[in-house]
Each structure stands twice: as C-alpha cells, then as structure tokens.
Amino acid sequence: MRLLDRISRRPWIWSWFAAFLAWFATIVTGGASTLGLSQAALTFAAFSIIVGIGQMFVITLGPGNIDLSVPSTMTLAGTVALKLMDVDNAMILPGLMIAVLIGIAVGVFNYALIKALRIPPIIATLSMSFIIQSAAIWTNRGLRIKPPSVLADFTTATTLGVPNVSLVALVISVCAWFLLEKTIYGRWISAIGQSMPAARMAGIPVDGTRFVTYLFCAVLAALAGYLLACFSGGAALNMGTEYLLMSIAVVVLGGTAVAGGDSNVPGIWGASLFMFLVVSMLNTYGLGAGIRLIMTGLIIISVIMLAGGRQPGAR
Amino acid sequence: MPKAIIEVADAKVSFGAVKALDGVTLAIAPGECVGLVGHNGAGKSTIVSVINGGLAPHQGSIASDGEVLARYGINAARSRGVRCVFQELSLCPNLTVVENTRILHRHLGGLGWRRRAKQVIEQSLDAIFPGHDINTDRTVGDLSIAERQMVEIAMAFSDAGIAPRLIILDEPTSSLDASLAEQMLAHVRRFVASGGSVILISHILHEILTTASRIVVMKDGRIVAERPAAAWTEHGLVEAMGSVVKGEAHRRAMRDLADAPVAIEHVGRGTPFRARRGEIVGLAGLAGHGQTEMLMRLHAASSADWLPRRDPAVTFVAGDRRLNGIFELWSILKNLSVAALGDLAQHGVVKGDAEAERAGEWKRRIEIRTPDMASHILSLSGGNQQKVLFARALSTRAPVVLMDDPMRGVDVGTKQEVYEIIRQEAARGRTFVWYSTEMEEVCLCDRVYVFREGAIAAELQGDAVTEENILAASFAGLAA
Numbered sequence: 001m002r003l004l005d006r007i008s009r010r011p012w013i014w015s016w017f018a019a020f021l022a023w024f025a026t027i028v029t030g031g032a033s034t035l036g037l038s039q040a041a042l043t044f045a046a047f048s049i050i051v052g053i054g055q056m057f058v059i060t061l062g063p064g065n066i067d068l069s070v071p072s073t074m075t076l077a078g079t080v081a082l083k084l085m086d087v088d089n090a091m092i093l094p095g096l097m098i099a100v101l102i103g104i105a106v107g108v109f110n111y112a113l114i115k116a117l118r119i120p121p122i123i124a125t126l127s128m129s130f131i132i133q134s135a136a137i138w139t140n141r142g143l144r145i146k147p148p149s150v151l152a153d154f155t156t157a158t159t160l161g162v163p164n165v166s167l168v169a170l171v172i173s174v175c176a177w178f179l180l181e182k183t184i185y186g187r188w189i190s191a192i193g194q195s196m197p198a199a200r201m202a203g204i205p206v207d208g209t210r211f212v213t214y215l216f217c218a219v220l221a222a223l224a225g226y227l228l229a230c231f232s233g234g235a236a237l238n239m240g241t242e243y244l245l246m247s248i249a250v251v252v253l254g255g256t257a258v259a260g261g262d263s264n265v266p267g268i269w270g271a272s273l274f275m276f277l278v279v280s281m282l283n284t285y286g287l288g289a290g291i292r293l294i295m296t297g298l299i300i301i302s303v304i305m306l307a308g309g310r311q312p313g314a315r
Numbered sequence: 316m317p318k319a320i321i322e323v324a325d326a327k328v329s330f331g332a333v334k335a336l337d338g339v340t341l342a343i344a345p346g347e348c349v350g351l352v353g354h355n356g357a358g359k360s361t362i363v364s365v366i367n368g369g370l371a372p373h374q375g376s377i378a379s380d381g382e383v384l385a386r387y388g389i390n391a392a393r394s395r396g397v398r399c400v401f402q403e404l405s406l407c408p409n410l411t412v413v414e415n416t417r418i419l420h421r422h423l424g425g426l427g428w429r430r431r432a433k434q435v436i437e438q439s440l441d442a443i444f445p446g447h448d449i450n451t452d453r454t455v456g457d458l459s460i461a462e463r464q465m466v467e468i469a470m471a472f473s474d475a476g477i478a479p480r481l482i483i484l485d486e487p488t489s490s491l492d493a494s495l496a497e498q499m500l501a502h503v504r505r506f507v508a509s510g511g512s513v514i515l516i517s518h519i520l521h522e523i524l525t526t527a528s529r530i531v532v533m534k535d536g537r538i539v540a541e542r543p544a545a546a547w548t549e550h551g552l553v554e555a556m557g558s559v560v561k562g563e564a565h566r567r568a569m570r571d572l573a574d575a576p577v578a579i580e581h582v583g584r585g586t587p588f589r590a591r592r593g594e595i596v597g598l599a600g601l602a603g604h605g606q607t608e609m610l611m612r613l614h615a616a617s618s619a620d621w622l623p624r625r626d627p628a629v630t631f632v633a634g635d636r637r638l639n640g641i642f643e644l645w646s647i648l649k650n651l652s653v654a655a656l657g658d659l660a661q662h663g664v665v666k667g668d669a670e671a672e673r674a675g676e677w678k679r680r681i682e683i684r685t686p687d688m689a690s691h692i693l694s695l696s697g698g699n700q701q702k703v704l705f706a707r708a709l710s711t712r713a714p715v716v717l718m719d720d721p722m723r724g725v726d727v728g729t730k731q732e733v734y735e736i737i738r739q740e741a742a743r744g745r746t747f748v749w750y751s752t753e754m755e756e757v758c759l760c761d762r763v764y765v766f767r768e769g770a771i772a773a774e775l776q777g778d779a780v781t782e783e784n785i786l787a788a789s790f791a792g793l794a795a
Contacts, residue, residue, distance in 0.1 A: 183663050184623075184656045190644070191653055197639035201614065201631040202654045202707065208621040261644045 011255025011262075015270030018253075018303045022277035030284030037280065039163055045272035046169040047228050051243050052250035052268045053176045054220030057213050058121075059251050060180075062193040062260030067214065068125040069106055070221040070247050071240030072132035077102045077222035078229030078239060079136050082145045089148045096226060103222030106132060107215030114214070115207060133237075140237055147230035155231040165227055172220070177265040189213055193260030221247075250275060253303055274303070318381040319344050320481045320512050321366050321397065326375035328361055328536075335361040336372065337536035343481055348503060348513040350527030350544065352520065353556055358536040359516050363483050366514070367399040368392035396480030398471040400487050405467065408456035412436060412466050415455060420475040431475070439473035440465070443502040444495060460601070461491055468499055472506065481512045488517060500526045520549045532556055572761060578746040579629065579715045581613055585770030588613075590715070590746050595737065597760030597780070598750040600789045605769035606750040607634075610717045613748065617715075623657060630654055630713035632704050634720035634750075640704050641692050648674045648688040651703050655711045677706035682732065698729050705733055715746045722756060734759060754782045765789055 023041065026032050051070055058067045077099040085095035106128065113124035146152070155165055180186035188209045191199040200206050224243070229235040252258055253274065254267025278299055282292045319342035328336040336358050343349055343366075353359050364370035365377070368389040377387045379395055406415045416432040417423050423432050436451055449462055458466065464487070471482050484503070488496040503513050503526055517523050523530060523544070530547050532540040532555040540555040575591040582588075588609065590596040598606040610631070617628040633640030642650055652659060652670050659669045674688045681702050685695060692700060701721060708716055722730055734756075737747055751757050763780045765773040765788035773788035775781075 182665060184660050184665060185663065187649065187653060187656055187665065191642050194642040194644050195639065198633070198642060200618075200620075201633060201639045203618055203624075203627050203630060203711070203713075204653070205619050205621055205623045208619075208623070211621070257644070261642070 012264050012267030012270055014303060014306055015253050015255065015267050015274055017270075018299075018306075019270050019274035019277055022274055022281050026277060026281040026284055030281060032280070032284055035161070037277075039158065039161070040280070041273050041276050042166040043163040043231075044276045045269070046163065046165040047224050047231075048243065048246045048250050048272040048275060049166075049169040049268055050172055050220055050224040050227070051247040052254070052272060053172060053265065054217035055247040056251045056254070056256050056263050056265075056268060057176070057180075057189060058217045059248075059256060059258065060189050060193045060260055060263040061210055061213055062196060065121050065193075065210075065260065066125065066248070067110065067217045067221075068122060068244065069110060069129035069132055069218065071242075071244045072129040072136060073103060073106045073218055073221040074225030074228065074240035074243060075235065075237060076106075076132050076136040076139070077225035078235035079140045079237075081226050082147055082229050082235050083139060083143075085148050085151075087146050087148055089150045092148055092151055095148075095151075099222045099226040100219055103219035104215060106222070107211075107218035110218065111211045111214045115211075137237060140235065144234040144236070146234055151230045152233065155227055165231060168227065172223075173265050173269065180263055180265065185209065185212070190261050190263070193257075193262070246275065249300065253300065320379065320395070322378040323362070323365055323372075324376045324378070326362070326365050326372035326377075328365065328370065328372050334536045336365070338375070339533075339536070339538055341366075341531065341538065343512050343514065345480070345512055346507060346510045347528045348507045348515055348526055350523035350530040351514055351516045351533065352523060352530065352552055353533035357533040357556075359533055360485065361536075362533070363399065363485055363514070363516070366392070366481075367397055367483060394477060396477055397483070398479045398481070399483040399485070400467050400471045401485055406455045406463060406470075409454065411454050412449065412451040412458075415466070416451075416470060416473065416475075419470055420473070422476055435473050435475045436466070436469060439469040443469050443472060444498050461495065464491055465495065472502070479511065481514070482506070483514045483516075485516045487515070488519065488522060496522065520552050524549060524552075579613060579617065579748070581609065581616065583612075583770065585772065586764070586774055588764060588771060590748055592714070592746055593741055593744045594762065595741050595747045595749060595760045597757045597763035598748065598766060599757045599763050599785045600766035600772070604766040604789075606766050607719055608769070609766070610719050610748065610750060613715075614717055625657070627654075627657075627711050627713040629715045629717055630708040630711045632708045632716065632718040632721040634718075634722075636697070636700055636704065641700055643693060645692055646689050647683065647685060647692050647695065647703055650692045651677060651688070651706050651710070654707045658712065673710060677710055681706050681709075681736065702729065702733070705736070709736065709740060714744070715748065716740075718747060718749045718751075720750050720752055722751065722753065730756075754785065757785060758782070 023037065026037055027034055051074070055067060055070060058065050080102060081095040081099040084098050085091040110121075110125050110128050113119050113128060114121050117124070119127075147155075157164055159167060180190070188199070188204050191202065191204055192206055192209060196206060225235075225240060228239060232239065250268050250271040253271035254264055254269075256263045256267060278296055279292065282295050287295070322342040324340050326336050326339045327334070339358065339362055341349075341362065351359050351362070361370065365372050368387055368391055371387070377384050384391060407418065410418070413429055413432045413436065416436040417428055420432070420435065423435070433451055440447055440449060440451070444465055447465060449458070449466065455463060455466065468484070468487055471484075472479060487499060491499065500522060503515065507513055507528070515523060515527055524547060527544045530542060530544050530552065531538055532552065534556060572591045572594050575593055578590050578592045578594070580587065580589040598609060600606060614629055614631050618624070642653065648670065651674050655673070656665060659666055659673060671688070677683070678685070678688055683695070683702050683706070684699050692703065695703065705721065722733070741747055749756065749760060757763055758780055760780065761776070763775045763785065764771045765775065765785055767789060773784075775784055775788070
C-alpha cells in the first residue's frame with residue numbers, strides 16, 4: 001500500500017496510466033495488433049516528446065513563459081535542411097547542422113524580442129512564428145524534396161523492434177532529465193520558475209538562464225522538424241501545425257506545473273503516448289471526425305482533473 | 316459596567332503552523348482607551364483584524380453590545396462604529412482627500428457629495444490637528460507621508476451618519492513628529508472622555524502609558540498581562556513583553572575600521588554610501604524611505620544577469636520571504652544551497668553528498684529545527700525559514716551580505732543566535748549592510764546611515780548611534 005501511495009503521488013503516473021488504458025482498450029476492444037500499435041505509438045509520440053521537452057523547459061521558467069514559434073521552427077528547419085541535403089546521403093550532417101543553426105537563430109531572436117523590446121513571451125514568439133513561417137514559405141515554394149535515402153530509412157526503421165525515432169527521443173529525454181535533476185542549470189530554471197525576484201536575489205544569472213532555455217527549446221523544435229520531414233518523406237508547410245497545441249498539451253498532461261518551477265520528463269512520455277493512443281482508439285471504433293475531437297477533448301479534461309487532485313510532494 | 320462595544324472571546328487564528336492568536340479574550344467598554352503592546356509577531360495586528368472584521372477567527376466568538384454575532388465582517392463592524400487606522404496607510408493615492416472620504420462614507424453619495432465630504436473631513440482635521448494646512452482637494456499621493464497619516468487619522472474620527480464608537484489606532488504616530496503626535500493623543504483623550512473607545516497600538520511606550528486607561532500586553536498570540544495604566548511602568552511593560560532589557564551589554568565593542576578597504580559603495584543623491592571590510596553598516600529611518608531600494612541597487616550593481624560569476628560579490632537575505640526569499644516548491648536543503656551551487660558542483664553537475672554535508676553543517680550551526688533537511692520548506696515556521704535564508708546567504712563566499720530587515724517574524728532567542736553569528740562573521744572580515752526597523756538591531760551596527768525620502772540624510776557612528784539621534788534624523792524637515 002505504501003508503494004502504491006508513493007507512486008500515486010508522482011505527477012507523471014496519471015499520464016502513464018491513461019496511456020496504458022487507451023493502449024489496452026484499443027487492443028482488446030478494437031482488435032489492433034499489439035506490436036503494430038505499440039510501434040506506431042512510439043514512433044508518432046517521439047516527435048511530440050522532442051518538441052514537448054523543449055516546451056517543458058520554457059514553461060518551467062514560470063508564468064507567462066511559452067514558446068509559440070515551435071511549429072514554424074519545425075517547418076523551417078525541415079524545409080531548409082531537406083533543400084540543402086537535396087537527396088544526397090553525403091549531406092546528412094550538414095543538413096542536421098543547418099537545422100540546429102536555424103533553431104539557435106530562432107532562439108536568439110525570440111529572447112531578443114522578449115528582453116530588448118520587453119514583449120511578453122506569448123506575443124514575441126507568436127510574431128516570431130509568423131516571420132519564420134513566411135521564411136519557410138519563401139524557401140519551400142511548393143516543392144516537396146525527398147529526404148536522403150539513408151535518413152528516410154533510418155527514421156522509418158526499427159532497432160530490435162523499437163522505432164529509431166523513439167530511441168532518439170529517449171536519448172534526448174535522458175539528457176533533459178539529467179539537466180533538470182542533476183545540474184546547476186536545472187536548479188536555476190526551477191528557481192526562476194518559482195520566483196524570479198527570489199532567483200535574482202539568490203545570485204542566479206536570470207537573463208542568461210532564460211536565454212539558454214529559449215535557445216534549447218527552439219533547437220529541439222528544429223531537430224524534431226528535421227526528423228519529422230525525413231520520416232514523412234518530405235517537408236510540408238503545415239507539418240508543424242498540430243505540434244503547437246500538442247507541445248503544450250503533453251507538458252500539462254505530463255504533470256509539469258503550468259505555474260512553473262516543477263517539471264517532469266517521464267510525464268512527457270506518458271502524455272505523448274496517450275495523445276496518440278486516444279486518437280487511434282477512437283479511430284478503431286470507427287467514429288466520425290467530429291465525435292472523435294469531442295471525445296479527445298473530454299478525455300484530456302478528465303485526465304487533467306484526475307491528476308489535478310494530487311498533492312505536490314517535497315522535492 | 317456598561318456592555319462592551321466589542322467583546323472577543325477565546326479567539327484562535329493560525330496561519331499554517333504559526334499560531335497568530337492562541338485563545339485571546341478581550342472586551343472593550345465604552346469610554347476606555349486600551350493600550351496594546353507586544354513584540355512584532357505577538358499577534359497585535361491579528362487581534363485588530365479580528366475586531367475590525369477583516370479576519371474571521373478560526374475559533375472563538377465575537378459579541379457586540381451584549382449580543383453574540385454569528386456573522387461578523389467588515390461591514391458589520393463599520394455599521395457598529397468600529398474604525399481602524401492601519402499601520403500601512405490605506406488611502407487611495409490617486410484620489411483626493413475628499414474623494415477618499417466619499418469612499419469611506421458610502422452614504423455621502425448623491426448630488427453635492429463633494430461639498431458634504433469636504434465638510435466632514437475638514438471638520439475632523441480641524442478638531443484633531445488645529446492649525447494644519449492640508450488642502451483637502453489635493454491628491455493623496457502628493458501629500459507627505461506625515462500628512463497622509465494625519466488624513467487617515469482624521470478620516471477614522473470623522474462622523475458622517477454613523478458615529479465612530481471604537482477606533483483602532485495601529486502605530487498611528489509612526490510617521491508623525493512629536494507635536495503632531497501630542498495633538499493626536501490629546502484628541503484621543505477627549506474622545507475617550509466623551510464616551511468613545513480607542514485601541515492604541517504603539518511601540519513608543521510613554522505614549523501608551525500617558526494615554527491608555529488600561530494596558531494589555533501580548534506575547535506569542537496570547538494576552539500575558541492586563542492592568543490599569545496607572546499600575547504600569549515603562550520598565551514593567553518591557554519586562555512583560557519578554558524582551559531583553561536594552562543596554563550597553565549588547566553593544567559590540569568599538570572597532571576602528573577607518574583604515575579597512577572599502578568593500579562596497581554607492582554614490583547617489585545625498586551622502587554617498589560606503590561600507591568597509593568587516594564593518595556592520597545599518598540602514599535606518601522610517602520604513603519605506605529608500606532603504607530597500609538602496610539594497611536592491613547595491614545588489615544589482617554587483618551581480619550578473621547573464622553569466623554566472625565565479626566569485627560572488629554580494630549576497631542577500633530577504634525580509635519579505637514570500638516575495639524574494641524562499642522557493643516554495645523546494646525542500647529546505649535546496650533552498651539553503653541554491654546560492655552556493657557553484658561551490659558544490661563539478662562541471663555544472665551538483666554533487667549531492669557535498670550539498671547534503673554543507674546543509675547538515677548549517678543545520679547544526681544555526682539550529683534549523685527540522686528532523687529532515689529534505690522536507691518541504693513550508694513545513695518550517697516563519698522564523699526557521701528565515702534561518703534557512705540566513706544560512707543560504709552566509710554559506711556563500713560573498714564578502715558582502717545585504718540584509719533587508721531580515722528579522723521579521725523571528726523570535727527573540729533566534730535573534731540572539733543570529734546576532735552572534737553576524738558578529739563572528741564580521742570579525743572574520745565580512746561586510747554586512749543591514750536594514751532594520753528595530754532600533755535594537757540598528758544599535759548593534761558600527762555605523763548607521765539614516766534614510767529620509769529616498770536618500771541618506773545622516774550618518775551616525777559609534778556612540779552617536781542612539782535612538783534619539785536616529786529619530787531626530789528621520790524626522791528633521793519632514794514635520795508639517
């Protein structure tokens with residue numbers, strides 16, 4: 001009982017629990033294949049995990065901190081990287097570099113707007129996203145360039161039955177967890193999220209820390225865009241769209257405090273898997289698109305209500 | 316004996332683990348002035364909030380004129396003629412005096428309310444402070460702090476329909492000079508003689524002794540003594556409050572620091588600020604006259620916003636814990652170590668054992684009362700939270716410690732422990748810049764800057780650091 005009690009206090013347990021339920025229901029009642037469903041879930045969740053982790057770092061910075069430029073950053077990074085690689089396997093690394101550079105540039109501009117012009121993050125990153133999206137439209141010009149074959153194979157293949165993209169997400173998650181839990185930087189962003197004045201008075205370099213965090217979020221978004229473009233066989237201008245809400249939803253569902261200061265990596269996994277599984281569960285029931293959306297909304301609300309009753313434990 | 320205007324029976328109020336009121340019974344009869352004294356955190360302001368209806372006691376009852384009131388709130392209190400002058404001034408700064416009067420007296424509304432409100436407030440001002448020259452059409456924000464306090468007092472005594480019967484004065488003279496304070500106290504005596512009641516809270520004991528008819532002493536949320544004023548002496552009051560009798564014993568030995576190198580300085584309006592190595596510099600003056608701003612400026616000038624500093628230059632002990640002190644989601648351990656993480660980490664990775672060891676050391680040294688440093692920071696009492704903040708600052712290597720009235724809510728025993736630590740650290744060459752609203756603490760400093768209206772008005776050193784000199788410097792030129 002003690003164990004159960006301790007586990008139920010973990011904020012991420014609810015998203016895992018919900019994900020498992022959806023997985024179970026899809027297989028038992030929908031008759032989906034266990035392996036196929038699990039692999040699909042891991043694959044598609046991987047992208048929201050990568051984006052969600054970046055968003056989580058930003059949300060941890062405290063109320064008002066959010067990055068809305070995530071979808072357009074994904075689009076721009078995917079488009080430019082594919083264009084640069086131009087189906088050439090030798091250009092994979094430069095392509096990755098350019099994606100990361102785009103992420104860095106977006107992060108720098110985001111924080112410059114927030115800090116120098118004192119624009120609230122929600123407005124700054126939103127207006128930034130229009131600029132980035134226009135840049136993506138301008139570079140793309142309606143062309144759909146295929147990814148280099150090695151990369152296309154890598155992103156769609158599995159290793160020992162586990163999709164490669166989810167392994168990439170796993171590596172990133174472990175790094176993120178280490179950053180948050182073990183390093184000074186992790187302490188700092190948690191401190192800033194709890195109280196910016198207190199963080200400043202405790203000698204934390206607040207601006208530097210926030211800057212790095214926005215940078216980190218944009219780089220992760222760019223990386224996710226790069227992988228997604230390769231996975232889906234080419235960059236599309238609307239490929240990032242669904243990740244705007246997705247990145248925020250997985251953070252919240254995963255048990256990260258919306259008010260900042262308390263973040264949670266395992267929860268992102270549970271929530272991302274859950275978000276995919278709910279949709280596929282409703283799909284196997286053959287429900288219409290309208291009903292499906294309503295059901296998705298209702299299920300998310302109930303998970304949040306369940307998880308909302310928890311007591312924040314000492315950390 | 317006539318029925319009490321307000322009678323509070325066995326009131327208990329607690330804020331989290333802190334018992335602000337622990338069973339207080341207090342009745343105020345018509346025609347008496349009750350003096351209320353006690354240390355900070357003794358529960359004076361809490362009992363005042365209970366009486367004026369701002370705070371419902373978690374236990375206990377409130378009766379008025381002999382009937383027990385089940386639903387008692389601010390409006391019920393006001394309709395029974397209970398008025399309150401708060402420590403923190405409560406007028407709207409963007410409105411004129413007349414408009415503020417209108418807000419307080421709701422039924423002054425209707426056509427021509429300005430004329431009526433003006434009449435009400437001016438009558439009251441003239442009665443309490445004859446010869447005042449406050450123009451009631453001025454915006455409150457433009458008045459000096461003393462004038463604002465005068466208006467506030469006059470507002471409480473003003474009569475527009477519901478006559479005031481019980482007036483609570485919470486530190487009413489804190490920004491008034493001696494002659495204005497005497498005018499006000501004289502009016503209190505007249506008001507009491509004509510059958511009104513007053514609760515007077517003040518740290519200036521002779522005001523209480525000369526004005527009150529009965530004096531109640533509070534300590535740790537309880538009433539510890541209650542006698543007619545004539546039966547009290549100043550010494551007796553201090554003893555009853557449980558404070559250590561002030562004296563030269565607490566004075567630190569005089570040290571000659573004139574040759575020590577300057578550790579931190581700030582040149583602004585008025586006298587420049589300078590603190591030397593190993594010196595304890597006090598910032599004094601009335602609350603809100605720029606002391607905290609000075610600390611913030613000193614902190615901002617020598618801390619980095621973008622890159623972490625290898626060697627921190629200053630560290631800060633917050634007085635307003637909730638605003639810029641504790642991190643509420645964290646454990647005691649993390650709260651303590653946050654400022655010194657650079658010393659406890661290797662390549663940016665925090666070494667858990669080094670952190671725990673450091674925390675254990677400070678737990679012993681400053682006696683943080685908790686079974687487990689990993690428990691939540693809010694499980695500690697306010698005083699112990701404050702100790703954690705002290706430990707956080709002192710455990711850094713920063714040579715200058717800035718303290719923003721850090722003893723709020725700290726009990727007497729803890730204060731002595733912390734004073735001792737400050738003395739030791741200063742002897743080892745640390746510089747302390749200490750803003751305090753408590754005269755006793757200011758008198759522990761080597762040198763004191765007195766602030767007035769945002770700038771340093773005077774500098775006192777050694778034997779010149781006395782209550783009289785500080786008060787004189789805080790008020791000079793401010794009297795209306």
